[in-house]
Amino acid sequence: MGGRPIPLLIRGGTSSIGLALAALGRLQGLTVLATTRSADRTPMLESAGVHHVVIDDGEIADRVRAIVPDGVDGAVELVGTNVIGDTLRAVRPGGTVCFTGMLSDEWSIPDFYPMDWIPNGVRLTAYSGEAADLPASVLQAFLDHVHRGRARVPVGRVYHLDDIVQAHRDMEAGVVGGKGVVLL
Numbered sequence: 001m002g003g004r005p006i007p008l009l010i011r012g013g014t015s016s017i018g019l020a021l022a023a024l025g026r027l028q029g030l031t032v033l034a035t036t037r038s039a040d041r042t043p044m045l046e047s048a049g050v051h052h053v054v055i056d057d058g059e060i061a062d063r064v065r066a067i068v069p070d071g072v073d074g075a076v077e078l079v080g081t082n083v084i085g086d087t088l089r090a091v092r093p094g095g096t097v098c099f100t101g102m103l104s105d106e107w108s109i110p111d112f113y114p115m116d117w118i119p120n121g122v123r124l125t126a127y128s129g130e131a132a133d134l135p136a137s138v139l140q141a142f143l144d145h146v147h148r149g150r151a152r153v154p155v156g157r158v159y160h161l162d163d164i165v166q167a168h169r170d171m172e173a174g175v176v177g178g179k180g181v182v183l184l
Helices: 016-027 039-048 061-067 084-089 136-147 161-173
Strands: 007-011 031-036 052-055 072-077 091-099 123-126 155-160 179-183
Touching (some): 007 016, 016 031, 016 039, 016 136, 016 179, 031 039, 039 052, 052 061, 061 084, 072 084, 084 091, 155 161, 161 179
Parallel strands (some): 007 031, 031 052, 072 091, 091 123, 155 179
16 A cells, blocks of 8 residues: 555444444554544544544544545544534545444434535445455454454453343443453
């Protein structure tokens, strides 16, 4: 990947998917930016491979562009429809936003007008795949990197199977603080 570093924005960086994306992005040599609503989660994001943590108050495009003036090459939107317009503004022409999460639990954009919402030259796509869409060899390669210490996904809390109800409550409340692990 010669030339300039390729910047990736992860909106919703402290989610389990966001943390895994940060580790994967770092492994690929990308410059990883990720958002969190809470500054105290910065060390967790940095330990997962994030280069630049952006505190998310609902409007981050200007702060992202202060770090990457031309805009990021790609963004993964995990928060939802309530911030997608702002995420689109953080991406450079020719870049792509992949909408794949609904952490905000807002499912639609009222009065969506693509010509107004999507900046010229920025692509918007979506992904709603399943675990079966990930080739086993790709998953194994990532697990090998974790095993060797080249990738780290922070573990927030560990639960026993008897505590599965509490694990779900904690996940819904957003208090796990990393990957939730259930021991069998």
